Amino acid sequence: DPKIIQKPKYLVAVTGSEKILICEQYLGHNAMYWYRQSAKKPLEFMFSYSYQKLMDNQTASSRFQPQSSKKNHLDLQITALKPDDSATYFCASSPGTGGLEQYFGPGTRLTVL
Amino acid sequence: GEKVEQHESTLSVREGDSAVINCTYTDTASSYFPWYKQEAGKSLHFVIDIRSNVDRKQSQRLTVLLDKKAKRFSLHITATQPEDSAIYFCAASRPNSGGSNYKLTFGKGTLLTVTP
Numbered sequence: 001d002p003k004i005i006q007k008p009k010y011l012v013a014v015t016g017s018e019k020i021l022i023c024e025q026y027l028g029h030n031a032m033y034w035y036r037q038s039a040k041k042p043l044e045f046m047f048s049y050s051y052q053k054l055m056d057n058q059t060a061s062s063r064f065q066p067q068s069s070k071k072n073h074l075d076l077q078i079t080a081l082k083p084d085d086s087a088t089y090f091c092a093s094s095p096g097t098g099g100l101e102q103y104f105g106p107g108t109r110l111t112v113l
Numbered sequence: 114g115e116k117v118e119q120h121e122s123t124l125s126v127r128e129g130d131s132a133v134i135n136c137t138y139t140d141t142a143s144s145y146f147p148w149y150k151q152e153a154g155k156s157l158h159f160v161i162d163i164r165s166n167v168d169r170k171q172s173q174r175l176t177v178l179l180d181k182k183a184k185r186f187s188l189h190i191t192a193t194q195p196e197d198s199a200i201y202f203c204a205a206s207r208p209n210s211g212g213s214n215y216k217l218t219f220g221k222g223t224l225l226t227v228t229p
Contacts, residue, residue, distance in 0.1 A: 043219040056216060099215025104157040
């Protein structure tokens with residue numbers, strides 16, 4: 001059974017629209033993260049959450065907003081989508097808040113037309 | 114900010130041979146260095162890591178070496194098998210003010226192909 005679930009697996013959106021990427025982890029981990037992997041750049045850290053609190057935000061744009069309704073959920077809302085947002089977005093989690101041994105979800109591949 | 118360079122974009126070895134993937138980093142304060150494997154169409158899978166208080170760590174056929182002076186670390190895979198074929202990513206992380214190493218900076222990946 002998958003321990004980190006990301007929905008949807010594929011997502012196509014039009015420029016200017018808004019989408020929410022879902023992430024749930026069933027590993028009992030206390031920290032969760034978002035990363036982005038695009039064709040042009042290596043895998044990039046975006047956010048860190050610990051016990052549902054934002055610990056770090058490395059995205060330059062406020063269009064990216066993480067949302068944590070439960071300790072094991074960390075969704076990512078993206079507004080005013082642009083073609084440059086096209087990428088695979090990975091959710092990850094780690095047992096402790098130190099960030100060691102991060103486990104990655106299967107990813108959501110977002111294409112913005 | 115930290116930059117991680119992965120020197121080999123592709124690497125091809127014969128089954129049973131050893132493979133070595135090399136990475137360098139720029140931030141002398143980096144203290145945590147994990148490696149991930151990504152098989153075709155799948156997500157990243159943690160394989161091994163090393164912290165800066167040691168210079169070598171082994172787990173079965175995998176060994177990670179860390180040279181802090183040269184800011185270089187490497188993944189050695191012995192007795193390679195076709196199932197080892199994948200993209201391998203190295204990463205580095207410096208601790209924040211609270212001592213956490215959650216912000217991983219990744220290399221671009223090395224595609225390892227093991228031919229039977």
